[in-house]
Amino acid sequence: MSDYFLEVKNLxxxxxxxxxxxxxxxxxxRTLKAVDDISFxxxxxxxxxxxxxxxxxxxxxxxxxxxxxxxxxxxxxxxxDDLLSLPPERMLDVRKTVQLVFQDPYSSLNPRKTIxxxxxxxxxxxxxxxxxxxxxxxxxHLLRLVGLGVEHADRYPHEFSGGxxxxxxxxxxxxxxxxxxxxxxxxxxxxxxxxxxxxxxFRELQQEFNLTYLFIAHDLSVIRHISDRxxxxxxxxxxxxxxxxxxxxxxxHPYTHALLMAVPHADxxxxxxxxxxxxxxxxxxxxxxxxxxxxxxxxxxxxxGEVSPELIGRGGEHYVACHNI
Amino acid sequence: xxxxxxxxxxLGVRFHLKRGRLTAVDQVSLTVxxxxxxxxxxxxxxxxxxxxxxxxxxxxxxxxxxxxxRVLFDGENVLDKSDAxxxxxxxxxxxxxxxxxxxxxxxxxTVGNQISDALRTNLGMSKREAKERVxxxxxxxxxxxxxxRYGNYVHEFSGGxxxxxxLAMALSCNPSFLIADEPTTALDVTIQATILxxxxxxxxxxxxxxxxxxxxxxxxxHTCDTIGVxxxxxxxxxxxxxxxxxxxxxxxxxxxxxxxxxxxxxxKFLTPIKGLVCNMLEPPQGCKFNPRCEHAMDICSQExxxxxxxxxxxxxxxxxxx
Numbered sequence: 001m002s003d004y005f006l007e008v009k010n011l012x013x014x015x016x017x018x019x020x021x022x023x024x025x026x027x028x029x030r031t032l033k034a035v036d037d038i039s040f041x042x043x044x045x046x047x048x049x050x051x052x053x054x055x056x057x058x059x060x061x062x063x064x065x066x067x068x069x070x071x072x073x074x075x076x077x078x079x080x081d082d083l084l085s086l087p088p089e090r091m092l093d094v095r096k097t098v099q100l101v102f103q104d105p106y107s108s109l110n111p112r113k114t115i116x117x118x119x120x121x122x123x124x125x126x127x128x129x130x131x132x133x134x135x136x137x138x139x140x141h142l143l144r145l146v147g148l149g150v151e152h153a154d155r156y157p158h159e160f161s162g163g164x165x166x167x168x169x170x171x172x173x174x175x176x177x178x179x180x181x182x183x184x185x186x187x188x189x190x191x192x193x194x195x196x197x198x199x200x201x202f203r204e205l206q207q208e209f210n211l212t213y214l215f216i217a218h219d220l221s222v223i224r225h226i227s228d229r230x231x232x233x234x235x236x237x238x239x240x241x242x243x244x245x246x247x248x249x250x251x252x253h254p255y256t257h258a259l260l261m262a263v264p265h266a267d268x269x270x271x272x273x274x275x276x277x278x279x280x281x282x283x284x285x286x287x288x289x290x291x292x293x294x295x296x297x298x299x300x301x302x303x304x305g306e307v308s309p310e311l312i313g314r315g316g317e318h319y320v321a322c323h324n325i
Numbered sequence: 326x327x328x329x330x331x332x333x334x335x336l337g338v339r340f341h342l343k344r345g346r347l348t349a350v351d352q353v354s355l356t357v358x359x360x361x362x363x364x365x366x367x368x369x370x371x372x373x374x375x376x377x378x379x380x381x382x383x384x385x386x387x388x389x390x391x392x393x394x395r396v397l398f399d400g401e402n403v404l405d406k407s408d409a410x411x412x413x414x415x416x417x418x419x420x421x422x423x424x425x426x427x428x429x430x431x432x433x434x435t436v437g438n439q440i441s442d443a444l445r446t447n448l449g450m451s452k453r454e455a456k457e458r459v460x461x462x463x464x465x466x467x468x469x470x471x472x473x474r475y476g477n478y479v480h481e482f483s484g485g486x487x488x489x490x491x492l493a494m495a496l497s498c499n500p501s502f503l504i505a506d507e508p509t510t511a512l513d514v515t516i517q518a519t520i521l522x523x524x525x526x527x528x529x530x531x532x533x534x535x536x537x538x539x540x541x542x543x544x545x546x547h548t549c550d551t552i553g554v555x556x557x558x559x560x561x562x563x564x565x566x567x568x569x570x571x572x573x574x575x576x577x578x579x580x581x582x583x584x585x586x587x588x589x590x591x592x593k594f595l596t597p598i599k600g601l602v603c604n605m606l607e608p609p610q611g612c613k614f615n616p617r618c619e620h621a622m623d624i625c626s627q628e629x630x631x632x633x634x635x636x637x638x639x640x641x642x643x644x645x646x647x
Contacts, residue, residue, distance in 0.1 A: 196597030
């Protein structure tokens with residue numbers, strides 16, 4: 001029996017670009033390395049925060065774990081099951097265990113269906129409630145769990161605000177009593193006062209149902225708030241991972257450091273945000289060998305341009321991928 | 326010492342929609358002094374952008390209507406100006422940077438072309454002079470190899486670079502007043518840090534006044550001198566940056582500051598503002614915040630509290646501070 005609830009090993013997703021016949025004959029195909037050989041684990045009942053800037057592969061990782069897209073290589077273990085070699089009928093069970101909450105509650109809810117229809121769909125797919133009364137009871141229970149009322153069941157998504165829609169999306173994920181919820185930027189589209197409500201809701205539900213979370217966000221203060229452990233991604237690679245205290249109090253990787261320095265504190269007495277890196281985000285299309293941060297990094301040496309650093313343990317659960325630490 | 330450039334007095338903007346009449350800005354008064362950086366903060370739909378657009382007279386009329394108030398720029402009421410006079414003002418005196426450069430810039434003209442167009446129309450430059458000036462501007466805002474970037478289209482730039490282009494365009498005619506509407510919201514933190522630094526150095530270098538619109542309290546904490554907080558069409562609190570952060574008086578400002586997860590400590594639960602933002606088509610009577618306010622009294626649902634000075638330079642619109 002594995003100690004980990006979810007374990008990802010050497011997960012890789014490469015998207016071929018210009019993959020048409022003419023480019024292939026001319027040798028002009030390119031590869032977008034969205035996720036490149038990443039490994040991490042999540043223990044039962046904990047929250048792993050996955051943080052990084054746009055295009056770094058966070059969402060691709062979420063989609064790979066839920067098998068919405070197939071990886072190029074690597075393996076994903078959910079407890080003791082290897083998800084990638086699971087037969088389709090067992091995969092349905094896994095989908096009951098792992099649920100996804102998306103960023104934009106405006107596009108993730110079908111505008112033509114009522115909330116009742118939206119929330120009873122997973123019950124039908126997984127055969128969890130038979131007959132209208134049973135479904136209705138279950139749906140009303142779900143609505144109460146996420147802080148909505150009975151009166152909301154027969155309305156359509158457009159009648160709700162962004163925060164309420166995100167509550168509905170969470171209710172839909174909870175419908176099948178999952179154990180792992182993957183939140184793909186679930187609070188990024190919300191205003192601060194509403195964001196705080198939804199973050200609290202995630203916490204309450206975790207305590208009540210002993211849920212495990214993979215929480216993806218680009219906002220570091222959200223990550224700091226919700227996570228037990230944090231993994232920092234940069235252009236397809238995990239560059240540093242550790243407990244939330246280690247990452248925020250004692251970051252080792254120059255990228256993590258730069259990211260933290262760039263966040264504006266909501267406190268005028270704190271130092272202003274600044275960027276300690278040069279230039280802009282590297283591209284994941286045909287990246288050169290070596291560290292992805294090479295060229296922007298203030299402490300780079302020659303080896304950084306040649307060899308890609310591995311994640312190396314620095315004591316405890318702290319892992320850093322850097323040649324110069 | 327105070328040298329007001331922009332004075333908004335009792336501004337009211339509403340929209341006549343099929344679904345009803347929506348008051349987007351109500352009784353907003355504020356002053357921006359020369360070389361001052363004014364941060365206008367609020368959540369979506371609070372009226373920040375409409376206030377800024379009213380200054381530029383960019384509110385579409387109809388369905389919009391500026392139903393009351395004055396907007397004095399250098400002592401003259403912008404709302405009384407003719408369309409021709411407004412064209413004189415826009416770009417040359419007041420310039421604006423928008424949130425989404427991809428939709429604010431024209432995709433079918435090259436970047437150089439668009440900026441030089443503004444220079445040729447507004448300042449009557451020749452084609453060659455304009456091109457030289459544009460390259461100078463692109464260089465100024467930190468775009469590498471500006472000569473070759475001159476002929477690029479918007480889609481060939483990254484998000485941060487597009488915002489630099491917007492800024493170059495805004496600066497092109499030497500305006501004395503800049504309005505930046507959520508200029509960094511669509512950007513990653515590391516890019517945001519560089520753009521904030523750039524905006525700050527530009528306003529200092531050219532002695533510009535700036536209205537910075539954002540929902541991010543972290544951003545205003547480091548860029549602005551004065552902060553105005555808007556909630557549901559009203560300006561609810563106004564004061565210096567340090568006053569607002571150290572001594573927030575309006576329950577909404579307090580709630581907003583409490584809702585943000587902090588970077589330096591970890592709390593199990595946040596203290597959110599309860600309830601939802603009111604429906605602006607059917608706003609509550611009295612103070613718009615009263616249904617969500619923990620300190621609400623009877624009077625709060627009857628009368629709209631006026632903005633009052635409670636300490637020197639610190640204004641608040643709340644019945645708790647009469």
